[in-house]
Amino acid sequence: MALHPVLGKLVRKRVVLASASPRRQEILTNVGLRFEVVPSWFKETLEKSSFAAPYEYAVETAKQKALEVANRMHVKHLRTPDVVIGADTIVSVDEQILEKPVDKQDAYRMLSRLNGKEHSVFTGVAIIHCRSKDNQLEMEITDFYEETKVKFSELSEELLWEYIHSGEPMDKAGGYGIQALGGMLVEYVHGDFLNVVGFPLNHFCKKLAELYYPPSKHNVQHKKYDSIPSVDTFENLSDGESESSNFTEHKVASKLDSSGMDSSAAVHTSGKSSAVRTGFTVPLENQNGVSQSPSKFPSKILELMDGFRASKALFVASKLKIFDHLKDKGPMKAVDIANDIGTSVCGTERLLDACASLGLLEKTPQGYSNTDSANTFLTSDGKYSLHGYIIHSNDHLWPLFTNLESAVKEGGRQNHRAFGKKADDLFKDYYHSQEVKQRFMAAMHSIAHLTARDVATAFDLSQFKSACDLGGCTGALAHELVQVYPNLKVTVFDLPEVIANISYFQPSGQHPAPVTFVSGDFFKDNLPEADLYILSRVLHDWPDEKIHVLLSKISAVCRPGSALLVAETVLDEQKTNPSVAVLQSLSMTEGKQRSGSEYKQLLEKYGFTDVQIKITGNLLDAVLCFKKSLSL
Numbered sequence: 001m002a003l004h005p006v007l008g009k010l011v012r013k014r015v016v017l018a019s020a021s022p023r024r025q026e027i028l029t030n031v032g033l034r035f036e037v038v039p040s041w042f043k044e045t046l047e048k049s050s051f052a053a054p055y056e057y058a059v060e061t062a063k064q065k066a067l068e069v070a071n072r073m074h075v076k077h078l079r080t081p082d083v084v085i086g087a088d089t090i091v092s093v094d095e096q097i098l099e100k101p102v103d104k105q106d107a108y109r110m111l112s113r114l115n116g117k118e119h120s121v122f123t124g125v126a127i128i129h130c131r132s133k134d135n136q137l138e139m140e141i142t143d144f145y146e147e148t149k150v151k152f153s154e155l156s157e158e159l160l161w162e163y164i165h166s167g168e169p170m171d172k173a174g175g176y177g178i179q180a181l182g183g184m185l186v187e188y189v190h191g192d193f194l195n196v197v198g199f200p201l202n203h204f205c206k207k208l209a210e211l212y213y214p215p216s217k218h219n220v221q222h223k224k225y226d227s228i229p230s231v232d233t234f235e236n237l238s239d240g241e242s243e244s245s246n247f248t249e250h251k252v253a254s255k256l257d258s259s260g261m262d263s264s265a266a267v268h269t270s271g272k273s274s275a276v277r278t279g280f281t282v283p284l285e286n287q288n289g290v291s292q293s294p295s296k297f298p299s300k301i302l303e304l305m306d307g308f309r310a311s312k313a314l315f316v317a318s319k320l321k322i323f324d325h326l327k328d329k330g331p332m333k334a335v336d337i338a339n340d341i342g343t344s345v346c347g348t349e350r351l352l353d354a355c356a357s358l359g360l361l362e363k364t365p366q367g368y369s370n371t372d373s374a375n376t377f378l379t380s381d382g383k384y385s386l387h388g389y390i391i392h393s394n395d396h397l398w399p400l401f402t403n404l405e406s407a408v409k410e411g412g413r414q415n416h417r418a419f420g421k422k423a424d425d426l427f428k429d430y431y432h433s434q435e436v437k438q439r440f441m442a443a444m445h446s447i448a449h450l451t452a453r454d455v456a457t458a459f460d461l462s463q464f465k466s467a468c469d470l471g472g473c474t475g476a477l478a479h480e481l482v483q484v485y486p487n488l489k490v491t492v493f494d495l496p497e498v499i500a501n502i503s504y505f506q507p508s509g510q511h512p513a514p515v516t517f518v519s520g521d522f523f524k525d526n527l528p529e530a531d532l533y534i535l536s537r538v539l540h541d542w543p544d545e546k547i548h549v550l551l552s553k554i555s556a557v558c559r560p561g562s563a564l565l566v567a568e569t570v571l572d573e574q575k576t577n578p579s580v581a582v583l584q585s586l587s588m589t590e591g592k593q594r595s596g597s598e599y600k601q602l603l604e605k606y607g608f609t610d611v612q613i614k615i616t617g618n619l620l621d622a623v624l625c626f627k628k629s630l631s632l
């Protein structure tokens with residue numbers, strides 16, 4: 001099956017996925033489709049009893065999701081997409097439709113119904129082709145559904161509750177995720193696995209093939225709906241690249257592409273061919289002079305090749321505070337932004353377009369404005385602002401990474417090359433330069449704030465009365481902890497230079513359970529007393545001898561039953577994932593990232609026991625362990 005030519009038909013189209021489901025985004029991204037994500041606001045409240053079969057409900061919901069987005073984009077944002085894709089996944093058991101559970105009890109109710117039985121997973125999909133004519137939105141809808149049968153093993157109550165407490169069921173139809181922990185519940189799957197995960201990719205490609213390469217005119221399966229303005233069948237839904245090409249003209253041959261990757265090639269009998277990738281086509285020729293296209297196009301590699309441009313565009317837009325500017329004033333034209341911030345018009349326009357193409361800005365005839373995520377994460381005063389970390393990445397990490405080759409050859413940090421100073425001298429700068437200090441603290445604050453909720457709730461910490469966050473910097477995690485556990489008193493212990501600069505980062509408003517800040521050096525000074533010690537993003541930064549000093553001290557002050565919570569990104573046992581932590585290692589600090597078993601081993605060495613690890617799915621994971629009681 002030559003699927004790439006089919007997806008290639010979407011290459012030059014503005015494709016919108018009307019879904020917030022991360023799984024759908026991943027499935028389509030993995031096959032190299034480039035699209036915008038505009039989650040639908042359609043509420044899934046259609047009357048289920050009015051549908052003769054469960055799949056009809058899924059198809060209609062998928063269609064309504066996509067229609068809502070198509071209409072909204074056309075009316076509100078004055079942007080008409082070419083194609084909008086909507087989907088809805090439901091689980092059906094005993095003629096009942098199960099959607100996402102509303103709470104844990106609901107998840108339990110669903111999973112109990114599925115226990116030991118076979119059920120069906122239906123995903124309804126709607127593909128809407130849109131066009132704006134005389135400012136009117138014209139649409140043509142194609143829809144379909146896919147059914148997969150799944151059987152659960154007989155599962156104990158205990159296992160069901162353990163699964164529910166993992167948090168995984170909550171955003172998933174039927175209350176399980178077959179692609180993750182939920183896979184353990186499943187005895188067999190009959191049909192398309194990806195359909196269960198949320199998107200029937202194979203059927204989708206076949207549907208596109210029907211649309212773009214109709215075997216004959218009268219056989220086209222476009223449906224027209226009364227609920228949308230009646231339009232003539234579009235003369236041609238294809239992109240004009242090979243209008244007359246017939247799907248059966250493609251033959252599939254296996255080959256190694258020029259990068260040495262195993263792939264299949266679609267060979268056009270006409271001799272004209274192209275390798276389809278998101279955004280452009282690359283012709284390839286084999287030894288016989290016949291053009292071929294690798295079906296497995298290295299889109300991931302090309303994305304990596306371009307990654308530095310995208311990073312730098314984000315850094316520069318952040319540095320120029322474009323997102324702050326647009327939050328207050330958007331939408332704005334490039335010329336006005338350039339005038340306000342004192343930059344060239346042509347350069348600014350290019351940067352703004354780059355940000356729009358990266359999904360950071362929206363571009364309309366009125367000008368540029370922030371996307372929701374830019375407002376939340378990229379403005380410098382947003383609640384979950386990453387601005388500080390982005391500036392730190394630009395000013396500090398970028399110069400270091402431009403010297404990565406030397407770092408790998410020499411096996412050490414490249415501060416002398418990047419900044420003309422040794423790491424120790426740079427550290428002195430940190431003490432002396434207010435600007436450097438603030439920048440670093442803002443970076444730490446960004447990450448701590450973004451991860452605090454997941455770290456604070458990874459384990460139930462309500463048994464503890466007092467906690468001490470060692471190196472807790474601006475107190476972002478501490479503030480989250482007192483919100484989650486109102487009876488917990490939290491002390492942040494950090495260097496005097498840090499404590500002197502925390503006021504800027506303190507949350508405004510009334511705080512019934514204040515956080516206490518104490519200055520000191522955790523390598524040298526006495527540690528404040530606490531039932532729970534916390535080390536968040538500390539251990540990966542220091543060499544073994546420093547960690548020895550620190551963990552020995554904590555172990556010595558911990559009473560039996562006291563605990564230590566470590567927040568770090570925990571590597572898998574192969575130490576190749578998650579890549580965010582593996583790439584961080586390339587900074588070549590004297591510290592290192594560790595796997596779960598390495599953390600366990602390290603902590604047990606210092607008298608901690610019952611080491612539990614929780615992978616949060618956020619940037620930081622959590623490791624909790626307890627000081628061995630004397631009797632152990």
Ligand SMILES: Cc1cn([C@@H]2O[C@H](COP(=O)(O)OP(=O)(O)OP(=O)(O)O)[C@@H](O)[C@H]2O)c(=O)[nH]c1=O
Binds near residue numbers: 087100196
């Ligand atoms: C059975 C199963 C379902 N899911 C997810 O369940 C959600 C269904 O909800 P939906 O209403 O179809 O989609 P949504 O997530 O609310 O997004 P939206 O399209 O915006 O409505 C989708 O996410 C699916 O991946 C899994 O991830 N794994 C599974 O094994």
